[in-house]
Amino acid sequence: MTETYTSLRxxxxxxxxxxxxQVAEDVVAVTMADPGGDSLPPWTPGAHxxxxxxxxxxxxxxxxxxxxDSRTIRVAILKAPDSRGGSxxxxxxxxxxxxxxxxxxRNHFPLVASPRYLFIAGGIGITPLLxxxxxxxxxxxxxxxxxxxxxxxxxxxxxxxxxxxxxxTLVPQDELGILDLDxxxxxxxxxxxxxxxxxxxxxxxxxxxxxxxPAGALHLERFAAKPAxxxxxxxxxxxxxxxxxxxxxxxxxxxxxFDVVQQAGVSxxxxxxxxxxxxxxxxxxxGEVDHRDSILSEDERALNETMMICVSxxxxxxxxxxx
Amino acid sequence: MTAxxxxxxxxxxxxxxxxxxxxxxxxxxxxxxxAYRVAGLPIVVFRTTTGQAVALHDRCVxxxxxxxxxxxxxxxxxxxxxxxxxxxxxxxxxxxxxxxxPLGAAVPAYPVREEQGLVWVWAGEPGRAALHRLxxxxxxxxxxxxxxxxxxxxxxxxxxxxxxxxxxxxxPVLDPALSPSVLKALPPPLEVEVTETTVSLSRKxxxxxxxxxxxxxxxxxxxxxxxxLQEGHFLSPAAWVDHWxxxxxxxxxRARMRFTQLVTPVDDxxxxxxxxxxxxxxxxxxxxxxxxxxxxxxxxxxxAVALETMQQVFDEDGxxxxxxxxxxxAALRVRQIVQAMLAEERAPVPARRPANLTQRQLSPPxxxxxxxxx
Numbered sequence: 001m002t003e004t005y006t007s008l009r010x011x012x013x014x015x016x017x018x019x020x021x022q023v024a025e026d027v028v029a030v031t032m033a034d035p036g037g038d039s040l041p042p043w044t045p046g047a048h049x050x051x052x053x054x055x056x057x058x059x060x061x062x063x064x065x066x067x068x069d070s071r072t073i074r075v076a077i078l079k080a081p082d083s084r085g086g087s088x089x090x091x092x093x094x095x096x097x098x099x100x101x102x103x104x105x106r107n108h109f110p111l112v113a114s115p116r117y118l119f120i121a122g123g124i125g126i127t128p129l130l131x132x133x134x135x136x137x138x139x140x141x142x143x144x145x146x147x148x149x150x151x152x153x154x155x156x157x158x159x160x161x162x163x164x165x166x167x168x169t170l171v172p173q174d175e176l177g178i179l180d181l182d183x184x185x186x187x188x189x190x191x192x193x194x195x196x197x198x199x200x201x202x203x204x205x206x207x208x209x210x211x212x213x214p215a216g217a218l219h220l221e222r223f224a225a226k227p228a229x230x231x232x233x234x235x236x237x238x239x240x241x242x243x244x245x246x247x248x249x250x251x252x253x254x255x256x257x258f259d260v261v262q263q264a265g266v267s268x269x270x271x272x273x274x275x276x277x278x279x280x281x282x283x284x285x286x287g288e289v290d291h292r293d294s295i296l297s298e299d300e301r302a303l304n305e306t307m308m309i310c311v312s313x314x315x316x317x318x319x320x321x322x323x
Numbered sequence: 324m325t326a327x328x329x330x331x332x333x334x335x336x337x338x339x340x341x342x343x344x345x346x347x348x349x350x351x352x353x354x355x356x357x358a359y360r361v362a363g364l365p366i367v368v369f370r371t372t373t374g375q376a377v378a379l380h381d382r383c384v385x386x387x388x389x390x391x392x393x394x395x396x397x398x399x400x401x402x403x404x405x406x407x408x409x410x411x412x413x414x415x416x417x418x419x420x421x422x423x424x425p426l427g428a429a430v431p432a433y434p435v436r437e438e439q440g441l442v443w444v445w446a447g448e449p450g451r452a453a454l455h456r457l458x459x460x461x462x463x464x465x466x467x468x469x470x471x472x473x474x475x476x477x478x479x480x481x482x483x484x485x486x487x488x489x490x491x492x493x494x495p496v497l498d499p500a501l502s503p504s505v506l507k508a509l510p511p512p513l514e515v516e517v518t519e520t521t522v523s524l525s526r527k528x529x530x531x532x533x534x535x536x537x538x539x540x541x542x543x544x545x546x547x548x549x550x551x552l553q554e555g556h557f558l559s560p561a562a563w564v565d566h567w568x569x570x571x572x573x574x575x576x577r578a579r580m581r582f583t584q585l586v587t588p589v590d591d592x593x594x595x596x597x598x599x600x601x602x603x604x605x606x607x608x609x610x611x612x613x614x615x616x617x618x619x620x621x622x623x624x625x626x627a628v629a630l631e632t633m634q635q636v637f638d639e640d641g642x643x644x645x646x647x648x649x650x651x652x653a654a655l656r657v658r659q660i661v662q663a664m665l666a667e668e669r670a671p672v673p674a675r676r677p678a679n680l681t682q683r684q685l686s687p688p689x690x691x692x693x694x695x696x697x
Binding site (some may be wrong): 106 | 448450451453456459512513514515516517518519520521523559568630646647648649650651652656663666667668
C-alpha cells in the first residue's frame with residue numbers, strides 16, 4: 001500500500017519590526033513587515049497571530065491594523081508584569097529592526113454582517129475591535145463603542161477613535177467608574193450584534209447580561225482561559241476514532257486528545273494548548289463532547305459539531321473525529 | 324442506504340459575494356455590453372468613453388429587462404425596452420415620458436478594479452470592497468513571462484472546482500497523456516500550510532524526466548532527470564494558482580510555470596473558469612505557446628466534463644456522505660474558509676452534515692490501530 005504522508009501547519013515566518021510606538025501607559029503598538037517586502041497573508045477583523053518570542057514563549061495578539069494593508073501588520077501589547085512573560089519580553093526586547101517570528105493569522109472572533117453593532121472594550125481589549133469599527137463604518141452599519149479602562153492615560157488608541165465622534169464613549173474608571181452595562185445591554189435588540197473583548201470580569205458581566213439576547217448576538221474574545229475548569233482527577237479514559245485516518249486510539253485519563261492524536265502520527269494544528277486560541281478545532285462526527293475551552297458559545301457547545309482537542313474531552317465512551 | 328455509509332455529506336454551497344472576482348480579461352471589455360452573472364447577480368459590464376470599466380446591475384428598474392440588451396450611447400446606457408437612461412454610476416438620468424426622474428431610480432453599481440490585465444468585480448456590500456485585497460498574480464503581466472489561456476462556462480459549483488484543484492492526485496488519473504513522468508510515480512509527502520483565508524500545498528518530487536514539449540522548449544535532453552517542485556494556492560474563492568517548477572542546475576535555477584485558475588461562481592451550480600498557463604522560459608517561442616495551448620485546452624475541457632458529471636450526480640441524487648482521506652485536508656480547509664466567509668456575510672450556510680447522521684455510529688475501520696491512506 002502506498003502512503004502519502006500529509007503534514008499540516010500554519011503559515012509562519014520572521015517579520016522585521018518597523019516601529020514600536022507608545023500608544024498608552026504601558027501599551028506599545030508594534031508594526032511589522034516582511035523583511036523582503038513580500039505581501040503578508042490576508043486577514044479579516046478579529047484575527048490574531050502568535051508571536052513566537054522564544055520556543056516556549058508563544059503569545060496570541062489581535063491584529064489592530066488595516067486588513068487592506070498587504071505590507072504591514074500591527075499588534076498592541078500591554079505590559080503586564082504579573083503575566084506569563086510575553087508582554088514583558090516584548091516591552092524590553094523588541095525594537096525597530098528586531099526580527100519576530102509570527103504564526104498565523106487565524107480568526108475565532110469574526111465580524112458577522114449586521115446593520116448595527118455594540119462594541120464593548122475593556123483596556124487592551126480594544127485591539128481586535130479597532131479594525132471591526134473601521135469595517136462597520138465602511139459597510140455603513142450603525143455602531144457604538146463602550147470603552148472602559150483604569151485611567152484615560154492607560155487607554156490605547158483614543159486618538160484613533162477621535163474621528164468617530166459620539167459613537168465612542170470613553171469610560172476611565174478613576175473618573176467615571178465602571179462601564180454601565182445594565183443600560184447598554186438591558187434591552188435585547190434583534191438588529192444588533194455585541195462584540196466584547198477585555199478582562200475576564202468584564203466578559204463574565206457581559207455574558208450574564210446578554211443571556212436574554214437572541215442566540216448568536218454575543219461575540220466574545222478571551223485573552224486567558226475561562227476559570228473554574230472541571231476537576232481533572234475525575235477524568236476518565238475513552239476511545240477515540242479518527243475517521244479519515246482510519247485509526248482507533250485510547251485517550252488515557254492523564255493525556256489530552258491533542259497529545260494522543262499527535263503521538264499517533266496524525267498531523268494537526270495547535271498553538272495555545274489552553275482552549276483559547278481555537279487553532280486545534282476539530283469536527284466531531286460522533287460521541288458527546290465534554291467542552292472545556294473558552295471559545296465556543298453555549299449554543300455552539302450544544303450543537304456538538306466541533307471541539308478544541310487541546311482541552312476538551314468526551315462524556316461518552318467513544319468519540320469520533322473527522323481526522 | 325445513506326445511513327450505512329461513513330463520512331459526511333458535501334454541503335450545497337452558495338457562493339460568497341464579499342470577494343473580488345475576475346470577470347473578464349481587460350482586452351475583452353470594451354464599448355459593447357457584456358452580460359455576466361456573479362453569485363446569482365446579473366451584471367452588465369462595459370467601458371466608458373474615458374476607458375473606465377463599469378459594472379452595473381443588469382436589470383432596468385422599470386421593468387424586468389436586462390440593460391445588457393440595450394444600447395450604449397457615450398457613457399450612458401439606455402434600456403432597450405423602455406428607454407430609461409442610466410449613467411455609469413447607475414443613476415437614472417432620464418425617462419422617456421416625463422421630465423422628472425422618479426426619485427431613487429438607480430441600478431446598483433458594483434465596485435470594479437482593473438489590475439493584472441483583468442477586470443475584477445465586487446458583488447458584495449460595496450462598502451466592504453476596499454477592505455479586501457486582490458489575489459496577486461504578477462506572472463500574468465510581468466515582462467519575462469508569457470501565457471496561453473482560455474475560458475469556459477463549467478456546469479459545476481465553484482467549490483467543486485476548488486476542491487478538484489486541491490486534489491493533487493487527479494491529473495494522472497484525468498489525463499495520463501498530459502502529466503509529467505514524476506506525477507505517475509508514488510506521490511511524495513504533501514505539506515499543507517494554512518492562514519485565516521488561504522490554503523497552500525507543496526510537494527517536492529524526486530528527479531524525473533521532462534515532458535517532450537518542455538525538454539524541447541528548454542533545450543534539454545529528453546532523458547535528463549530533473550527535480551520538480553509543485554505548489555497549489557487557494558488565494559480566495561476567485562483564484563487557485565498552481566506552481567510547477569523544474570530545478571535546472573545545482574545552483575537552483577528554475578524553469579517556472581504558473582497555472583492560474585480564476586473562478587467566478589455564476590450561481591450555485593455553475594461557474595466561469597478563466598485559465599492561464601504562464602511560463603518564464605521559451606517566452607518568445609511560438610511553437611511552445613502553440614503546444615501548451617494544444618495540451619491544456621483539452622485538459623481543462625476534460626476537467627470540466629468530470630466536474631459537470633459530479634454536479635449532475637449531486638443534482639440528481641442529492642448530497643450523500645463522503646469519505647475523506649488524510650490528503651484531502653487542503654480541500655476540507657478550503658470548504659471551512661468558504662463556510663466562514665458565508666457565515667460572516669450571514670448568507671445561508673449549509674449544515675455541516677445532514678441531521679440523519681448525528682446519531683449514527685460509524686462502522687469501525689477494517690484494520691484498527693494502523694494508519695491507512697488512499
